[in-house]
Amino acid sequence: MSYRVVQKVSNSRSAFLEIVVAAIVIGICVGIIATFIYSTYEEKANVIVIGAITILIASTYVLSQKLGSSRHAQLTIKSFLLLSKDCKSVIQVPRYHYGEALYRYLTGAFEENSALKAQWLKEPMASGFKFDPQKGTGTFKRSASSKLVEEATEYYVLDTLSIHLTDYFNKPHYPSSMLNELTRKDVSGILLSNRFMELFTRSMEDRECFKDHGNSAGKVVTAFGKNGAIYQRFDLVLPIKSSVGRGKEREVIIETDNFIMSIKVTCSECNHNLPRGFRTII
Template identity: 30%
Template sequence: MLKGFLKKKSDVVELLSVAMVAAVGASLIATYLSESVDFFGEKSSLYLGLVLTSVVAIYLFKKWKPVEPVEEHIQGFFCYDPEVNFPVYVPRYRFSHNLSSYLESAFNENEELAKLWHIEPLSRVHEVFEGEIPSLKSVSLVREIVEYSVLDILSGQFLNYMHKEDNDHFKRYMHNDAEILALNNRFLNLFAKPMNERACFLDQDEGGELDGEHWIIAECNGALYQQFDFALPKNSTIKRIEGDTILIDTPRAKIKIISMFDGSNAYIAEKFSELYLGVEDFLAVSDHAFAIKVEVEFKPLSIISISDWDKYEWIDSFIKQLKEEFSQELFLKNINWEATLTMIRGISNWQKLATQKELNSSKSQQAEVDLEER
């Protein structure tokens, strides 16, 4: 995404250079024409110059394609067992592990979240689409976990670049800073809360060893602590602008992160539940889809900025990591599902043929025996 913008940026710089040369030429021609044609009297040069400048400005404006928003849409999924009211673990799919572990840890520590999940389970999602109820608490919880997972990845990206680059370029935020608290993500607020302020950890605190500054992640009595340090380029802001949308406004670009989940079902792949998850009855498990959309809008003046673009390489690496963690398409590609399904189908057909051949041979032998007995 950033590399593509920088490529277009160089094209625009080249275009501007050509335009400047053309402008000089146009100026010389205009001077000559104004002396030769005097329709507007003494101000003919001014009027002609304004017309030519306007034409060039409109042309350049239409060519400034780099400042148009760039979007990445990542489709993810998870499997859910309505009988136990909990997600089904999908091996080698990272978000599947996070979803289950985050829910379990939150429920172990926060009875309110557990009650919301059980009172309005995902198994009732059909009631939403049929108009019987407006929404489900469990749907909101899943959406917040998706969002928390995205923010956790983004936090890691910023901190990595802050450690590699000049720290003066970034501003650091803690979990209890007003900007982070205003995001109002319940899982972020719960997991990032200091261990020495949480009952689940207090009986394990020996001599103040649970100081959050010395821990990145910790588990105790089923509860989870994850350090959440955030960093943004200086003069940037982060805020929630809609229910599912977070806006990061930096000096060079505006980044919208939209985490979407409404309970909709998903189609993962042919015979996925039976063959990959080992589910005997595929109807016993429901598959659900969610999506993450990242919109990056580079600001118009960024087109003429020359330095410090290396400070924004985190945009590309952030999107790459999102795909690795959430993308259904990439997951199926990584496990070679199409090739595996083809191989399974071939083996199944070979076994059927072998069984049929053996059965035919047995029948033939039995017929010979019957013939000899006669």
Template identity: 25%
Template sequence: MNSSLSGVLSSKRELIKLFSMAAVLAFAVGALSSIFIARTSLPTLSVIILAVCIILLVFTLLARELWYSLSFEDELEAIVFIDPKANEVIDVKSYEFANDLTRILSAVKAENRSIFSEWENCPLVLKKDSTIQELESSEEKTEKDDKKPSYIAIKKLTGEAAKIEVPESAKLLNEAVSFLMLESLSLHLSTYFNDWDEDEYITEYTRDHIPGALLKNRVLNLLSTPIEQRDVFLDAFPDRGDKKEGEVVSLWGSDGSMYSRFDLILPKGSKIKHEEIGHIKISTPRLTLEILNRYPGTSTSVSTSFIENYIGYKRRTIECRKVLVTLKCKIKPMSLLSAAGWRYYHWLDSYRSRARHEVDFEQFQNDISWSSVEHTLYAIRGRFIGLHRHLDAAVKKDGS
């Protein structure tokens, strides 16, 4: 069920109203039944039991619907565009997932080659697995002899042959995506609680509160390590005495290096746990949020017009791989007994929307109205093809 926190709270209010109305209605029914029983031979207890059963049945059905709406799960499908020849992730304009992932991997490469060596030594897309060379050779043959057709085959594999071998670089990718999601949540929470500095019911959680996550996620540990402890930023503030007032929360170098101060502003009593690579669990007094990401190792389909006209690459020169991101949330049932304090949790719905617009590729294409743009491109292309044919016909006619 695609529910939301605001929807659950609204359902709770409606349920309370309905229960209050049911109580009033029960009183009215009781009064009427007393009059009715006084003039009939039906036993009083039977009428009362029947009325109570009807009210409880209605209340149970409504409570059941509210219970199922206490949890939700958002499935987001991101796409990583890779240039196999250069072994690089391609940046896609305005697609924030691709923008951030490119930036994060560049920062790892600039500062710690031992970590980035996983990407270099065991590429996400192996050249031997890519069909680029085969397709290019096929194109060359076709150019030499246009009469001979070229073919592209799609095979279905089953059993052992269908198992996908995920390279070692997938671990680095999952760590980078996990850091990306945490950074997005951190920025969102900081914006939401921007004017709540003096509020006693919220707490800022820093990297000191997540030692387990730092051990399991090398990207998070590397890029959130304080500037003073990193050699790559020695020239950023050569004279620390001249350092301007204020705390540096983000820093980017022209060489690709970056620093991001990790912090999550959450209701007091929250806990952050790193279950495994690509799995962060945030438990608060009233709800639990899990952020999961996984690279399944499979390709995905993207229109040729988008790759060639928007990204600027030939379709057969890049690989499109999907990354699955899941947001799971469960609202604690007992927390619904409290009517106050929910303003500390209304960031959840807006974060879900933000994550979908930043990560999900289908949503990104909707945001840029790609469907309309693509049809416009086809229309322009058709117009030029028609004009070209008209000119060819005119030339042939003049020649004859």
């Protein structure tokens, strides 16, 4: 499976322009040929015109369907969290980057904000499933834990994307005049609805757990405080005139001149059996 989604969409746009140019050239040639055929078979002109129009409409439809689908792509990435039997604590899985990051995020957030920890303990994962054996029916309500996992995962995706784009655009052929570096103040719409991002990117001067952190001569990118508290400077490098915001379904939308990217995180709260070998590394 190819994960070069943006590249495929960009390539399809280039291919579309090439096809348009080729179509113009072909159209001119077809016009010359049509003139010759019409002058030769003038008595059957109506039949020839109707047939040509039918073929043109069919060809245009097929081409538009193919190009239209190639300019839209959807990529689904599945992941998992390993929880304790009571579903109240996350178990760290070595060498699983997402799992290790979520463990740090939840640990750091809970140590600094006891209200988040209280929500996690009050409504653990999968606590929203209720089954009535007499009626044989069940109900589901999203737990507070699943909402925390979704927000933490969204922050993980944005942080990973930020690191990747910083490295990607750190090349001589991308001058600063072509780029726009978004910081915490530029994404207030996301901050207000993602408690992990709001907490971890907040200035260390405004947080009790970093009061003993010494002054740094340079720009602090990442720092860790007492009991796992986390500070991470947020910056997202994008092409100039790009924007980041929320969509109608609370998804993150990154809009550039070349494409629009939508990022949505969903936690199913479904249980799965561990693959063979996991018990030996936990």
